[in-house]
Amino acid sequence: MSDLDALENQSIYILREAYSRLKPIAMLWSLGKDSNVMLWLARKAFLGHVPFPVVHVDTGKKFPEMYEFRDRFSKTWNLNLIVRDCPPVEEIDPSLPPAARSAARKTIGLKNVLDEFKFKGIIAGIRRDEQATRAKERVFSPRAESGAWNFRDQPPEFWDHFKSELPEGAHMRIHPLLSWTELDIWRYIAREQIPIVDLYYSRNGKRYRSLGDQDITAPIESGASSITEIIVELSQTRTSERAGRAMDHEREDAFERLRAQGYM
Amino acid sequence: MDGTALALKMAENATSAALTERFPFAIVGHVDHGKSSLIGRLLHDTNSLPEGKFAELKAASDKRGGQFEWSFLLDALQAERDQGITIDTTQIFFHTAKRRYVIIDAPGHKEFLKNAISGVAQAQAAILVIDAAEGVREQTRRHALILQLLGLRQIAVAVNKVDLIGFDQARFDAIAREITDYLRQLKLSPTFIIPVSARHGDNIASPSNKMPWYQGPTVLAALDGFTSAPVATDQPLRMPIQDVFKFDERRLVVGRIESGSLRVGDRLEFAPSFKQAKIASIEAWNAPTPLTAHAGQSVAITLDDELFIERGHVAVHSDRRPILGHRANLRIFWLDNQPLKVGQRLKLKVATARYPIEIEQISAVIDVEKLQPTQASEIGRNAIAEITVRSRALMALDLAADMQRTGRGVLLREGEIVGGALVLSAEASDVDKRLIGPDHLVTRGAREAVNGHRGAVLWLTGLSGSGKSTLAMGLERLLFQRGRQAFVLDGDLLRQGVTSDLGFSPKDRAENIRRSAEVAKLLADAGQVVIVSLISPYTEDRDRARKIIGERFHEIYVKADLATCESRDPKGLYKAARSGAIKNFTGIDAPYEAPGKPELVIDTTGQPLERSLAALAAYTEPAVALQAVKDAWAI
Numbered sequence: 001m002s003d004l005d006a007l008e009n010q011s012i013y014i015l016r017e018a019y020s021r022l023k024p025i026a027m028l029w030s031l032g033k034d035s036n037v038m039l040w041l042a043r044k045a046f047l048g049h050v051p052f053p054v055v056h057v058d059t060g061k062k063f064p065e066m067y068e069f070r071d072r073f074s075k076t077w078n079l080n081l082i083v084r085d086c087p088p089v090e091e092i093d094p095s096l097p098p099a100a101r102s103a104a105r106k107t108i109g110l111k112n113v114l115d116e117f118k119f120k121g122i123i124a125g126i127r128r129d130e131q132a133t134r135a136k137e138r139v140f141s142p143r144a145e146s147g148a149w150n151f152r153d154q155p156p157e158f159w160d161h162f163k164s165e166l167p168e169g170a171h172m173r174i175h176p177l178l179s180w181t182e183l184d185i186w187r188y189i190a191r192e193q194i195p196i197v198d199l200y201y202s203r204n205g206k207r208y209r210s211l212g213d214q215d216i217t218a219p220i221e222s223g224a225s226s227i228t229e230i231i232v233e234l235s236q237t238r239t240s241e242r243a244g245r246a247m248d249h250e251r252e253d254a255f256e257r258l259r260a261q262g263y264m
Numbered sequence: 265m266d267g268t269a270l271a272l273k274m275a276e277n278a279t280s281a282a283l284t285e286r287f288p289f290a291i292v293g294h295v296d297h298g299k300s301s302l303i304g305r306l307l308h309d310t311n312s313l314p315e316g317k318f319a320e321l322k323a324a325s326d327k328r329g330g331q332f333e334w335s336f337l338l339d340a341l342q343a344e345r346d347q348g349i350t351i352d353t354t355q356i357f358f359h360t361a362k363r364r365y366v367i368i369d370a371p372g373h374k375e376f377l378k379n380a381i382s383g384v385a386q387a388q389a390a391i392l393v394i395d396a397a398e399g400v401r402e403q404t405r406r407h408a409l410i411l412q413l414l415g416l417r418q419i420a421v422a423v424n425k426v427d428l429i430g431f432d433q434a435r436f437d438a439i440a441r442e443i444t445d446y447l448r449q450l451k452l453s454p455t456f457i458i459p460v461s462a463r464h465g466d467n468i469a470s471p472s473n474k475m476p477w478y479q480g481p482t483v484l485a486a487l488d489g490f491t492s493a494p495v496a497t498d499q500p501l502r503m504p505i506q507d508v509f510k511f512d513e514r515r516l517v518v519g520r521i522e523s524g525s526l527r528v529g530d531r532l533e534f535a536p537s538f539k540q541a542k543i544a545s546i547e548a549w550n551a552p553t554p555l556t557a558h559a560g561q562s563v564a565i566t567l568d569d570e571l572f573i574e575r576g577h578v579a580v581h582s583d584r585r586p587i588l589g590h591r592a593n594l595r596i597f598w599l600d601n602q603p604l605k606v607g608q609r610l611k612l613k614v615a616t617a618r619y620p621i622e623i624e625q626i627s628a629v630i631d632v633e634k635l636q637p638t639q640a641s642e643i644g645r646n647a648i649a650e651i652t653v654r655s656r657a658l659m660a661l662d663l664a665a666d667m668q669r670t671g672r673g674v675l676l677r678e679g680e681i682v683g684g685a686l687v688l689s690a691e692a693s694d695v696d697k698r699l700i701g702p703d704h705l706v707t708r709g710a711r712e713a714v715n716g717h718r719g720a721v722l723w724l725t726g727l728s729g730s731g732k733s734t735l736a737m738g739l740e741r742l743l744f745q746r747g748r749q750a751f752v753l754d755g756d757l758l759r760q761g762v763t764s765d766l767g768f769s770p771k772d773r774a775e776n777i778r779r780s781a782e783v784a785k786l787l788a789d790a791g792q793v794v795i796v797s798l799i800s801p802y803t804e805d806r807d808r809a810r811k812i813i814g815e816r817f818h819e820i821y822v823k824a825d826l827a828t829c830e831s832r833d834p835k836g837l838y839k840a841a842r843s844g845a846i847k848n849f850t851g852i853d854a855p856y857e858a859p860g861k862p863e864l865v866i867d868t869t870g871q872p873l874e875r876s877l878a879a880l881a882a883y884t885e886p887a888v889a890l891q892a893v894k895d896a897w898a899i
Contacts, residue, residue, distance in 0.1 A: 001495065001560050003286045003364075012562040013506070013520045020507040020575060047564055048549045049511040129357050138382070156378035156599055156681045158385030158414075159672060161613055165679025179366075181357055192550070239316075 004188055008041065011176040013160065014139055015045040015123070018174040019052065021164035022121030025174075026053045026082070028110075028264065031066040032211045033196050034125035037185050038177055039077065040194050042123075053080045053117070057109040059102075060085060061213040069197045084113050099216040099245075100258055107262045111147050114171055123174045124264045129181045130241055133259050138163075139178055145169035147262030173264075182241050183234050190227045201225045210241050218244040285363035287492060290384040292370050292411065293393035294403035298424040301462040302393055303356060303367050304334030306483065309469035312358035334462060362488045370407070377646045378599045381410060381684065389418035389490040391483065392443070396435065396459070397428045400442045406632050408443075409648060412450040413597055413686065415668050419447070420486040421457040426475070427464055433477045449635050456486045496559045499523035500584035502662070502670045504615030505534070505577045509564070516547060516564040517573055522615065522669040526565070526579070527556045534577040535660035536588045537714070541567040572713035576617035578660050578670070586660040586670070592690040593627070595664075596675060597648050600682035604643040604651075604675075612653065612685060614673035619659045625652040650688065661690040711791045715749050717888040719788035721781075721813045722880075725800045725859060726822035727851050728837055729829030731868040731876065735822060736797040738877045739884065748888070749791050753784055755798035768848040774805050781809035788816050793888050801856040818887055820880070821862040824869045826851050863887075 001009075018025060027042060027050070029035045042050050056070060074081040086109030092101050113119070128135040138154055140162035155163040166172060177185075189196060199208045206219040207230075220239070224230040255263075291299045307313050325332045356367045368387050370380035384390065390411050394404055411419060421443055429435045440457045447454060458467055459478050466472035469484045481489065501524030509516040526532070526543060533540045546554050547564045557563045567573075580586060594612075598604055606626055612619045627650040628637030643649045664671035664686035675683035712718045722739070724732040736752045743750035755776075759766070763779050766772040777800050787794045800806050810817045829851065830838045841849035848854045864883045866876050 001558075006286075006560065009520065009560055009562045016506045016518055016562065044549050045562070046509065046511060047514070047516060047547055051509075051511060135356065154379070154382075157382045158684065159669075159674065161674040161681060163679070163681060 004184065004191060007180055007184055008044065008188070010179065011038075011041045012045040014162075014174065014176040015042055017160075017162055017164075018121050018123060018140070018172075018176075019046070021162075022166075022172055022174070024052070024117065024119050025121035025123065026055045026113075026117065026119050027123040028125070029054045029056050029070075029079075029081075030125070030211075030264075031056065031062065031070050031197060032125075033185055033189060033200060034127065034177055034180075036073075036194055036196055037180075037188055038123065038125040039079075040192060041176060043077070050077065050079055052123075053082045055082045055084070055110075055113055055122075057106050057113060058083050058085050059105055059109070059213050061102075061215060063197070063199055063211070063214055065197050065199055066211065069195075073195060082113070082117070084109060084116070087112070096257070100255070102213060102216055103263065104258060104261065106264070107147065107258065110264075111262065114147070119171060120166060121172045121174055123176060125177045126175050126264055127177050127180050127182070127185075131255060133255060134178075137175055137178060139175050140164065141173040141175065142166060143171050143173055143262060147171075149173075149260050149262065151260065183231065186227060186231050186234060190231065200230065202229075208244070210244055212245055216245065220244055285492065286366060287363050287389070287487075287490065288366040288368060288387050289487065289490065290368040290370055290387035290390040290411075290416075291393060292380065292384060292390055292407040294395065294398070294401040294407075297393045297395040297398065297401075297404070298462050299369060299393045301334040302391070302422060302424060302460070302468070302483070303369055305462045305465055305468050306367070307356065307358055308334070309465060310358050310360060310484070360484060360488055365487065377406075377410075377597075380407065381414065381597070381599070384410060384416070385414050387416060388493050389420075389487075390416050391486075392419055392421045392454075394421060394423050394439055394443060396423050396426045396439065399439050400446065402632065404443070405446060406646075408447060408450060408452065409630070409632055409635075410597070412452055413595065413648065413684070415664075415672075417452065418490045419452055419454050420483070420490075421454045422460045422483055423457065424460050424462055426459040426466065427461040431459070431472075431474045433475070436478075446635075455489060456480050458483055458486060496523040496667075496669065497525050499559070499667060501526055501532075501579065501581050502586070502615075502667065503532075503563070503579035504617065504670070505573055505575055505579060506616050507575055508573055514547065514566055515570065516566060517579075518562070518564045519579065519616070520562045521557055521559050523559050523667060524581075524584075525556055525558045526563075530581065532567070532579045533582040533585065534571065534573050535580050535586055536658040537572075537577055539571045539573070539714075540582065541569040541571050544568045572710055574710075578615065578617065580660075586662045586667075587690040587692050588658055588660055589691045589693040590656075590658060591624070591652065591654045591693075592659065592661055593650065593652050593688045594685040595648070595650050595688055596643070596683045596685045598643045598645060598675075598683045600677065600680070601645055602677075602682075603645070604649075604683070605641065610653075610682070611676040612655065612659070612673055613676055614659070614661065614687075615670055617660065618676070619655040619657050621653040621655045623651055624654050627651060658693060659690070661687050663687050663689065712890060715791045716890065717748055717793065718816070718890060719749075719791045719793065720816045720818060720884075720888045721784045721788050721794045721796060722818045722820055722884060722887075723784075723796045723798070723800070723806065723809060723813075724820050724822050725798065725806060725862075727824065727826065727829045727856055728799060728849075729832040729834060730822045730824040731832075731866075731873070732797040732799075732822045734873060735866070735868075735876055735880055736795040738873065739795055739880050742877065742881055743793055743884065748793055750793040750795065751787055752795045752797060753780060753787070755780070755796075755800075758783070758798075768854070770802070773800075773802065774808070777802075777805035777809055778812070781812040784809075785813045788813065793884065799850050799856070801850045801854065803857045803860065806859065818864070818883075819859055819862040820864045820866065820883075821859045823858075823865055823867045828869045 086105035089102055092104045096104055126134050136151055138157045201207055202222050202225040207222040208219045224233045293299050322332055358365050368383040370383040423436055423439050436459050459475055460467040467482045471482055502522045503519045506519045528543050530543050531540055544566045546557055606623050608623050610621055612621045629640040630648040631638050662671040671687045673685050674681045675685055724736055726732050733754055740750045740752045758780055763776045766776050780798055784794045784796050840846045841852040850856050866879055868876050
């Protein structure tokens with residue numbers, strides 16, 4: 001079994017565990033490459049179906065290409081799409097640095113979705129190799145009623161036995177891509193020919209390596225204009241993927257604080 | 265080759281062989297013996313750090329006014345830097361010319377054993393780090409023991425901080441002997457014992473020139489020497505069922521093959537239920553439908569027969585079944601604050617199955633220092649022990665020694681994982697295949713499917729002495745012997761409890777019938793073939809019972825003329841009624857309204873019991889047979 005096959009089978013196992021154990025459940029769709037891979041894996045796990053809602057917590061500040069992508073593929077893939085707007089930045093903790101404060105809108109937006117739909121499970125496409133705090137995550141990661149992540153006291157998780165019981169009001173984050181790397185994602189996109197937003201491909205010497213809000217995401221210098229070229233580029237790079245994400249770098253602990261409060 | 269295929273081919277070439285094998289390994293050892301530093305050094309020396317990361321951490325360390333610590337790299341959480349210990353497990357990626365590595369950093373602090381286990385369980389090999397100045401410590405031993413419990417067999421030892429002992433061979437040799445002796449007792453043998461200095465980079469990626477007495481490999485070379493675990497395709501098939509999907513016209517039974525292989529056409533048994541069906545197809549999306557599937561694959565299959573299958577069943581080949589039993593001996597590691605004691609009830613979760621267990625016995629708690637079993641009445645947090653458990657439900661178990669993935673599980677208390685368990689031995693129960701029922705909340709249809717028949721109420725009405733009770737008891741035994749769930753509700757017995765407050769007036773008789781009908785209905789809902797033996801003389805009351813019970817009600821008129829009944833008089837009641845000792849006795853001074861349209865009439869006048877019983881059984885079997893198996897899947 002190839003390494004991509006092993007990752008695929010493991011993710012399918014996780015998705016089926018989540019669907020079997022946590023109801024109601026939904027998947028977050030940020031329209032980026034990782035969540036597209038995650039949706040693809042869901043269709044594999046459920047044999048062409050996506051048997052739960054797909055949620056886009058909309059900051060209103062995504063690139064136009066991303067909205068086009070969302071509208072097109074939510075129809076093509078027959079998704080039960082839920083779109084909810086995030087609250088304005090004025091309502092967010094002013095003690096956060098500017099970009100983190102802007103990103104935290106998504107945390108509140110997600111909380112509102114949870115309040116509205118009472119989801120017990122939220123499937124999110126984070127990966128351990130993205131960021132040091134994400135490296136500490138569990139595949140099934142409980143969140144308190146407030147949405148907070150208690151990284152100091154996480155449940156044990158081994159031999160693919162996942163915590164699935166929750167107190168009232170709490171929810172579970174499920175991370176089927178936790179063991180994937182950025183390069184795995186691209187190799188899988190290439191193998192499966194998964195559609196992605198064009199912004200990942202180089203235009204005028206620049207491309208987006210990671211897609212967030214327009215105002216807090218910066219493109220990287222790159223001539224990679226095809227998946228193949230992106231894979232070659234990533235095989236050689238030593239720059240971190242989220243280098244273009246302003247909120248990760250404002251203060252040493254900014255991202256950790258975001259995550260502890262319920263960010264993805 | 266078209267454009268897309270060419271691009272894919274190029275993409276595969278670009279990633280090269282080095283990237284396709286992924287090898288997760290753990291770094292374990294006593295707190296502060298230098299695990300995180302070793303990782304930091306490994307990443308730096310293999311040129312794997314993201315650009316700017318080293319400078320960023322150096323700056324952070326300068327800002328704090330301390331010496332640069334390699335461990336800062338991993339201990340990226342603010343809280344950890346403040347406390348100076350690794351709270352949780354971390355995974356980091358790097359690669360050598362040979363393959364990609366996933367480093368699992370497990371915290372050495374005793375408080376965080378559950379995190380260490382969460383990390384190490386994902387590893388295929390481990391490096392045990394020992395501080396050269398401190399030597400083998402409690403957590404060194406405990407971690408080695410955990411490695412063994414978790415099933416890891418490939419271990420290399422890094423004796424760190426050799427610079428602090430002046431690169432002294434004698435002191436290194438003493439530590440090497442001590443750890444080798446300990447590991448030997450665990451039936452583990454280290455591939456290499458390597459003297460290293462993580463801080464200075466000795467024997468990490470490149471050989472050190474400070475220890476000419478050491479000729480062995482570097483840590484990196486030792487890593488490249490570990491081998492990947494073979495996929496267990498040659499073992500017996502075990503596919504624990506995760507779920508049953510019905511998104512479209514297909515009914516898909518899904519799960520991951522933990523060991524062995526399956527093939528379209530194979531007859532599968534769903535342990536511990538004994539139900540069997542053949543694989544009609546292996547389904548796939550966006551890929552050709554395969555004819556076979558192997559260990560490691562998450563699959564979806566369809567069957568040629570719509571059996572009742574649920575999460576927790578294990579698909580096996582019946583010639584290589586797991587042990588089916590109620591009792592097992594387990595070696596456990598306990599992670600909960602509340603100690604485990606004899607008599608406590610937990611769940612044992614093996615793959616997707618959950619069994620309700622009770623702790624029968626604590627055989628021994630393992631002393632980590634000496635590896636000796638000691639007697640104990642309870643198992644405290646972080647202890648390793650051997651226990652005997654008994655399950656109320658039949659369990660399908662493998663032995664950890666034979667089948668690693670299905671011979672182990674976790675202990676659950678109120679849904680929380682409170683321990684890990686290896687099955688050391690299990691006692692096979694003498695099971696009557698046909699009497700295994702479900703022990704979950706399920707629909708009537710699901711229950712009927714597993715019982716193999718429907719619940720029903722056979723309402724035997726007739727005069728006292730007509731033979732109702734005799735027939736009822738005979739039928740109950742007969743059905744039970746045939747594997748049916750059958751139970752008699754006898755009017756006389758009901759009057760001792762459920763209806764003990766009632767007399768024999770028409771009003772009380774009506775209430776007696778009503779309560780009996782409600783009880784019968786509940787039992788039928790529970791899947792039983794309920795045989796009601798009740799005079800029930802009034803048509804109106806019997807009709808009400810029919811209304812309560814619905815279409816599962818079968819009115820059976822056990823007919824015998826009064827003279828015959830009176831001549832039998834098994835309880836002497838006719839005699840008492842004739843003498844006036846009892847009043848309102850049906851047939852004597854109270855009426856009996858014979859059924860107008862009963863489902864069945866059995867005339868016991870002058871007919872031997874066996875023939876009556878045969879007639880009743882012949883009616884019953886088709887009446888309780890499953891009519892629409894399909895309804896059972898609406899769970």
